[in-house]
Amino acid sequence: MDQSLRDAAEQGSIDALYALIRRDANVLEKINEIQFVETPLHIAASAGHTMFAMEIMRLKPSFARKLNQDGFTPIHLVLQNNKTRLVYQLVAVDKDLVRVQRREGVTPLHYVAQIGNLDPLAEFLVSSPMSIKDVTIQRETALHIALNNKHLHAFELLIRWLHWITIKDASF
Structure with missing residues (x-):
């Protein structure tokens, strides 16, 4: 450059x-x-x-x-x-930036789950609801990452989101 x-x-x-x-x-x-x-x-x-x-x-x-x-x-x-x-x-x-993978397949959603940053985690889920299904090259989701890093509040937020999405999908 x-x-x-x-x-x-x-x-x-x-x-x-x-x-x-x-x-x-x-x-x-x-x-x-x-x-x-x-x-x-x-x-x-x-x-x-x-x-x-x-x-x-x-x-x-x-x-x-x-x-x-x-x-x-x-x-x-x-x-x-x-x-x-x-x-x-x-x-x-560009809401799909939430799903762009860096090295090792880590997305921004994975990263904020890893560090336990709840505000962007919630924002990312709202912006790109299906990003919760994205996996790293080690086949880990944001749920795995939050739990592995002992960020229980992030894990709970992700579980509530999955529950909400499941109920929303069932209504269709």
Whole structure:
């Protein structure tokens, strides 16, 4: 990635981003062509630059699903850096980001179950109800992960969600 673009993402400068686009209209497309790459969205998300991240998400939605060389998506980096507000905004744009797998098949739902973070856990379930069925490469669901990490409140929330979904499905 061009150092100027990296700097713009690290600083969260939308003006610098558009100056780069004026200079090279394909600057974002060149990054998009690489399979495993740290995108400006990864950088801005890690730094918590909400407005820049949302602008990149609007311009290049595919960046939200890209894995960097360490196997992480932007939303996973945001969660690891505890930038919850940005997580909610990204999911509001694309609810299926809850189901995007990072390395080892871990989704954002799995991650918040692992750390026992109830607010995003509930938000993710509402945004993407079927994400509760997603499994890691070890065939573990969010339920397994919450229980294995002794996060009983997260486990209880997931059980209540499954119960609610079962009742809802039975009514159809």
